[in-house]
Amino acid sequence: MGLNAADAALASKLPQGVLREVTPAYLEEPRGRYQGHAGLIAAPRDLEEAAAIVRACSAAHVAIVPHGGGTGLVGGQLMPDGPAPLVLSLERMNAVRRVYDDESVMVAESGVTLQQARDAASEAGRQFPLSLASQGTAQIGGILSTNAGGVNVLRYGNARALCLGIEAVLPSGEILRDLKRLRKDNTGYDLRDLLIGAEGTLGVITAASLALAPIPAETGVAMMVVEDPAAALRLLAMAQSRMAGSVTAFELIAGQGLEFLAEHFPQMRQPFDPIPQWQVLIEVGLPAGLGAQDALEGLFVAGAEAGLVSDGVIAQSGQQVTDFWNLREHIPLANRAVGAIASHDISLPLSEIPAFINDSRAMLAEQGDMRINCFGHLGDGNLHYNLYPAAGRQRGDYDDQRHALSRMVHEMVVERGGSFSAEHGVGRLKVEDLARWGDPGRLSAIRSIKAALDPKGIMNPGVILPR
Amino acid sequence: MGLNAADAALASKLPQGVLREVTPAYLEEPRGRYQGHAGLIAAPRDLEEAAAIVRACSAAHVAIVPHGGGTGLVGGQLMPDGPAPLVLSLERMNAVRRVYDDESVMVAESGVTLQQARDAASEAGRQFPLSLASQGTAQIGGILSTNAGGVNVLRYGNARALCLGIEAVLPSGEILRDLKRLRKDNTGYDLRDLLIGAEGTLGVITAASLALAPIPAETGVAMMVVEDPAAALRLLAMAQSRMAGSVTAFELIAGQGLEFLAEHFPQMRQPFDPIPQWQVLIEVGLPAGLGAQDALEGLFVAGAEAGLVSDGVIAQSGQQVTDFWNLREHIPLANRAVGAIASHDISLPLSEIPAFINDSRAMLAEQGDMRINCFGHLGDGNLHYNLYPAAGRQRGDYDDQRHALSRMVHEMVVERGGSFSAEHGVGRLKVEDLARWGDPGRLSAIRSIKAALDPKGIMNPGVILPR
Incomplete structure (x- = not known):
C-alpha cells in the first residue's frame, strides 16, 4: 500500500501484523448516506494490541474510528471528512x-x-x-x-x-x-x-x-387485529397483567406496511383478509405447565370481551411461529422496495402514542400527499415512523420537503416527551438534532465528560458531539 | 441558631425558608460508626430551590452532603470531619x-x-x-x-x-x-x-x-432444605429454567442464622426441626392459570429427585407467606443482638460461591474460634458474610483482629472476581478498599469524571474517592 509519510510513521509504531488493507467494506454504511475514508485500518488480535494501537494514535494525534459489523444506521462507524483516521476493526477479537x-x-x-x-x-x-x-x-x-x-x-x-x-x-x-x-x-x-x-x-x-x-419452557406467538393504537396499548397492559411480565414481544403493524408487503412480496401469506388497519404480533415465553396457546387464547377472549380485539390467529406450530415473524421482518424489506421519503426511529411515553399517531397524520396531511408506515416495538414505545411517496409519485418529488418533514416529526415527538433516536443512536446523522433538542444540562455534562476522558478528541470525533 | 460568620454569609444567599435546625438526626448513621457535623441544613421545596442552594455553596466553596432517609450503611450520608458542610435534605421534595x-x-x-x-x-x-x-x-x-x-x-x-x-x-x-x-x-x-x-x-x-x-397473578413462597450452597445453586438454576425467569427471590439462609434466631427470638416458629445447616427461601410470581403452589410443588419434587432438596414447606396462606418472610427479615435483627465482629456485603460470580464458602471457613478457622453467618440474596451472588464471637466470648475480644479479618475476607472475594461492596456502596467506609482493589483504569476514569463535573470538589467530598 502507498502510505503518506504521517500514516507510514504511525504504522511503524503499531504492533506487528495488525494492519489490514484499506478496502471499501470498512468505509460504507447500509444506507449509503456517508462515504468514509481512512489512512490505516488496524485489527488487533488481543487487548494489549488494541491498547498499543490507541496509545500510538494518541501520541500521533490521529483519530480512531472503532469498527464492528458496520450495520449502524446513523453513520457512527465511519468518518467522511477531516484528516484521515485509523479505523480500528474488532474483527479478529472474535472469541x-x-x-x-x-x-x-x-x-x-x-x-x-x-x-x-x-x-x-x-x-x-x-x-x-x-x-x-x-x-x-x-x-x-x-x-x-x-x-x-x-x-x-x-x-x-x-x-x-x-x-x-x-x-x-x-x-x-x-x-x-x-x-x-x-x-x-x-x-x-x-x-x-x-x-x-x-x-x-x-x-x-x-x-x-x-x-x-x-429459555422459556413454553413459547407462543399470535397475531391479533385491533381497532387502533389505543386498543393495542390496552391489550398490551392486559397481556402484561395476565402474564406477569412474560410478554417477550409486542409489535405494532400498520395496514400500510402490510399493503407494501402484499405489493412487493405477494407470495407471503397474510393472516387476515382484508388487510386490517392495525394488527399486533404478540410473543410470550411462559413457565412450564402453562400452555402458551391456552394463554394466548385466554388473552384473545379477554381482549375480545373488552372490545379491544376483533380477530386473531395463534401459531399452531413452530413453522407458523417462523411465518409470523417472517411477516414482521419483511416489512422493512418491503419498505425499502417502496423507498422512504424519510424514516424516523422515535420513542414516546406509551400514553402519548395514540394522540401522536393521530396528530402527526393530520399535520403531515397538510404538507402534501404521502403515505405513512408506522410500526415497531409498541411495548417499548418505540416506533419506526416512515414517510413514503403517494401512489404514483417518486421519492425525488419530495426532495425539497424531506428535511422540513423530519424536523416536524421530531418536534412533535420531543414536545410529547419522546426521543428522536430510540435505538439507533446519534452517530453523525443526528448530531444537530441532539444539539437542538438535548437538555442544556445534559449537553454540558456530556461535553465535560468527553473532554475529561478524551482531551485530545481522538475517539470517533464528530459522533454524538460536533467536531 | 448561632451561626459563624461564614455560615451566616452563606445562609443569606439561600432561598427564603429553606434552613432547618441542625439536629442530631441529620448527623448520625445506623451503625454509629461516624458522627457527622454541619454548618447549615437546608431543605429545598423544589428543583429551583435545590439548584439555588447548590449554586450558593459552589460560589462559597462550601461542601454539600445530600441527605435522604439516612439509612445508608457506609457513611455516605454525613461528613465527620473537615470544614463544616451544608447538609442538603430532600425531605420536603416528597411528592x-x-x-x-x-x-x-x-x-x-x-x-x-x-x-x-x-x-x-x-x-x-x-x-x-x-x-x-x-x-x-x-x-x-x-x-x-x-x-x-x-x-x-x-x-x-x-x-x-x-x-x-x-x-x-x-x-x-x-x-x-x-x-x-x-x-x-x-x-x-x-x-x-x-x-x-x-x-x-x-x-x-x-x-x-x-x-x-x-403484579403477578399468582405468587407463592417456599422454604426448602438443601445439602449445601452448591445444591442451592443447582436448585436455583432448575427453578429459573422451569419458571422462565419468574423466580422473584431466592435467599440462602445458614443454620447459624437460624440458631441466632432461635436464641434471640424464641417465639418465632421455624419450619424445620432440627435446624438444617442450609435452607433457601424461594418466591415466585407467575402468570394467571398456573398455580404457584403447584409450581413450587413441582420444583420440590424435581429437586428431590435430583438429590438437591431433602425437605420443604410451601406457604398455604398469605399469613404463612408473611411468616416465612418475617423469619428471613428477623435474621439481621438476631445478628444485631449477637453483635458482629465484622460484617461484609460481598458478591461473587455464582459458580465461585460454594468454594468461597468452604475456603473462607477454613481460612477463618486458622484465625481463631468464631461463628460465621453467611446468608443473603443467593440468586444475585450477593452474600452477607458476617463473623461473630464464639459462644461465650465477646465482640471486644476480637478488636485487634477485626481489621485483618475483613481484609482477608475481602481479599478472597476479590481474588475470585467478586465485589467488596455488592449493594451498600463505597461511602466513606470503603474508600480505602476501592483504592486498594479498584482497577487502575477504572479509578483513573472515576477521578477524571469527578474532576470534570465537580472541579471544586464540593459534592459529598470524601465519599467514593478520598478527599
Whole structure:
C-alpha cells in the first residue's frame, strides 16, 4: 500500500501484523448516506494490541474510528471528512472466551457477531435474548456501543441491561478491566453504562460479560387485529397483567406496511383478509405447565370481551411461529422496495402514542400527499415512523420537503416527551438534532465528560458531539 | 441558631425558608460508626430551590452532603470531619408527582420514601418491585444514589434497572432535566446511570421516573432444605429454567442464622426441626392459570429427585407467606443482638460461591474460634458474610483482629472476581478498599469524571474517592 509519510510513521509504531488493507467494506454504511475514508485500518488480535494501537494514535494525534459489523444506521462507524483516521476493526477479537453455564454468563470479545453469541448461548441451554434483523453481521462491540435494542427489549431490556461488565481501552490508551460476572457491584461510578451507548467516543470496548437468560419452557406467538393504537396499548397492559411480565414481544403493524408487503412480496401469506388497519404480533415465553396457546387464547377472549380485539390467529406450530415473524421482518424489506421519503426511529411515553399517531397524520396531511408506515416495538414505545411517496409519485418529488418533514416529526415527538433516536443512536446523522433538542444540562455534562476522558478528541470525533 | 460568620454569609444567599435546625438526626448513621457535623441544613421545596442552594455553596466553596432517609450503611450520608458542610435534605421534595397508570411509570421526588412509592404503585394496580428492610425510612433519592438492591433484584434488577429518567442538580448548579418516561432513548451518554450509584458525589438527584411492574397473578413462597450452597445453586438454576425467569427471590439462609434466631427470638416458629445447616427461601410470581403452589410443588419434587432438596414447606396462606418472610427479615435483627465482629456485603460470580464458602471457613478457622453467618440474596451472588464471637466470648475480644479479618475476607472475594461492596456502596467506609482493589483504569476514569463535573470538589467530598 502507498502510505503518506504521517500514516507510514504511525504504522511503524503499531504492533506487528495488525494492519489490514484499506478496502471499501470498512468505509460504507447500509444506507449509503456517508462515504468514509481512512489512512490505516488496524485489527488487533488481543487487548494489549488494541491498547498499543490507541496509545500510538494518541501520541500521533490521529483519530480512531472503532469498527464492528458496520450495520449502524446513523453513520457512527465511519468518518467522511477531516484528516484521515485509523479505523480500528474488532474483527479478529472474535472469541467467545467462555460460557459459564452455571452462572448464565458468557464472556465474549467485541468482534463476535450477535448470531454467534446467540448460538453459543443456545449450545449451553440458555438464550442471549437480544434479537435484531442484522444479527448475522452486527458485532457485540457495536451492539454495546450503540446500546442496540430489537424485538425483545420489552422483556429483557436493551443491550445495556444484558451486560454485566466490560473490558475496554480508554482514549488515553489505559485499559479498563471491568469484566465482572456479578449481578451486584456498587463500587464507584458506573463506567460500563457510560461506555455503553457512547458510540465509540469514550473508548473502544474489546470484550464484555453478558447475562444469559433461561429459555422459556413454553413459547407462543399470535397475531391479533385491533381497532387502533389505543386498543393495542390496552391489550398490551392486559397481556402484561395476565402474564406477569412474560410478554417477550409486542409489535405494532400498520395496514400500510402490510399493503407494501402484499405489493412487493405477494407470495407471503397474510393472516387476515382484508388487510386490517392495525394488527399486533404478540410473543410470550411462559413457565412450564402453562400452555402458551391456552394463554394466548385466554388473552384473545379477554381482549375480545373488552372490545379491544376483533380477530386473531395463534401459531399452531413452530413453522407458523417462523411465518409470523417472517411477516414482521419483511416489512422493512418491503419498505425499502417502496423507498422512504424519510424514516424516523422515535420513542414516546406509551400514553402519548395514540394522540401522536393521530396528530402527526393530520399535520403531515397538510404538507402534501404521502403515505405513512408506522410500526415497531409498541411495548417499548418505540416506533419506526416512515414517510413514503403517494401512489404514483417518486421519492425525488419530495426532495425539497424531506428535511422540513423530519424536523416536524421530531418536534412533535420531543414536545410529547419522546426521543428522536430510540435505538439507533446519534452517530453523525443526528448530531444537530441532539444539539437542538438535548437538555442544556445534559449537553454540558456530556461535553465535560468527553473532554475529561478524551482531551485530545481522538475517539470517533464528530459522533454524538460536533467536531 | 448561632451561626459563624461564614455560615451566616452563606445562609443569606439561600432561598427564603429553606434552613432547618441542625439536629442530631441529620448527623448520625445506623451503625454509629461516624458522627457527622454541619454548618447549615437546608431543605429545598423544589428543583429551583435545590439548584439555588447548590449554586450558593459552589460560589462559597462550601461542601454539600445530600441527605435522604439516612439509612445508608457506609457513611455516605454525613461528613465527620473537615470544614463544616451544608447538609442538603430532600425531605420536603416528597411528592409523588404523578402515576401514569397506562404507562406503568411513576414520577416521584427524591424525598418520597420507598414505602410511599410502593404504596402509590399498589394503588395504581402495579408494583414498584424494590424491597428493603429500611423501606419505611429510605428515600428514593438515596435509593438511586446508592443503587440499592434488596430481595427482588433477581427478577427486577437493582434500583438502576427501575429508573427511566432523573432530574438532578449538577455540582455547578446547572439543572439536568432528563425525567423521561421512555424505555428506549439512545441520544448521548447515559448520565442517568452515572448519577445512579455515584452516592451524591456528582450531583443531587431531585426526582426520578420509575418503572412499575405488573403484579403477578399468582405468587407463592417456599422454604426448602438443601445439602449445601452448591445444591442451592443447582436448585436455583432448575427453578429459573422451569419458571422462565419468574423466580422473584431466592435467599440462602445458614443454620447459624437460624440458631441466632432461635436464641434471640424464641417465639418465632421455624419450619424445620432440627435446624438444617442450609435452607433457601424461594418466591415466585407467575402468570394467571398456573398455580404457584403447584409450581413450587413441582420444583420440590424435581429437586428431590435430583438429590438437591431433602425437605420443604410451601406457604398455604398469605399469613404463612408473611411468616416465612418475617423469619428471613428477623435474621439481621438476631445478628444485631449477637453483635458482629465484622460484617461484609460481598458478591461473587455464582459458580465461585460454594468454594468461597468452604475456603473462607477454613481460612477463618486458622484465625481463631468464631461463628460465621453467611446468608443473603443467593440468586444475585450477593452474600452477607458476617463473623461473630464464639459462644461465650465477646465482640471486644476480637478488636485487634477485626481489621485483618475483613481484609482477608475481602481479599478472597476479590481474588475470585467478586465485589467488596455488592449493594451498600463505597461511602466513606470503603474508600480505602476501592483504592486498594479498584482497577487502575477504572479509578483513573472515576477521578477524571469527578474532576470534570465537580472541579471544586464540593459534592459529598470524601465519599467514593478520598478527599
